[in-house]
Amino acid sequence: MSLDVQLIRKVHLSYDEGKTYIEKEEELYWANITHNLNKMAAEADIYQALWRPEEINSTKAKNIIKLLEKGLKDLESRPEYFKQFNSSNGWGFYENLVPFVEKYLKACKEFPNADIYVCR
16 A cells, blocks of 8 residues: 655636636646555654644645755654654555655645645
C-alpha cells in the first residue's frame, strides 16, 4: 500500500455554446511513498500534513509548508533516531522519506495556492 500526493490547480477554460462553464484540473506535482513510513512521519509530526491534510483543515499547499519545514528539520537533525522506524520488511527507509519530504516541500513552495489531493 502507498500514499499518493498531488498538487492540483483548477484551470478555468471558458463557457461553451450552451453557457456551461468548463473547468479543468491541472496536475502540478505528484509523488508516491510507501505506507510503511507513516510511523516515521508521525514521529516527525508530519503524518497529518502528508497522509491526512483534511483533518488539519489544510486544503492548500501553503497550509502545510511550515509543518513540512519543521518536520524535515527534525528528520535531518536526528537521523539515527528516525532510522529506528525503518520498515522491517525492507519497504520504507529514512533515506526514502527525507527526499520525499524535500521534494514535496519544494513543490508546495512553488505552487502555494494549489489544492492538495491525497490517495491512501
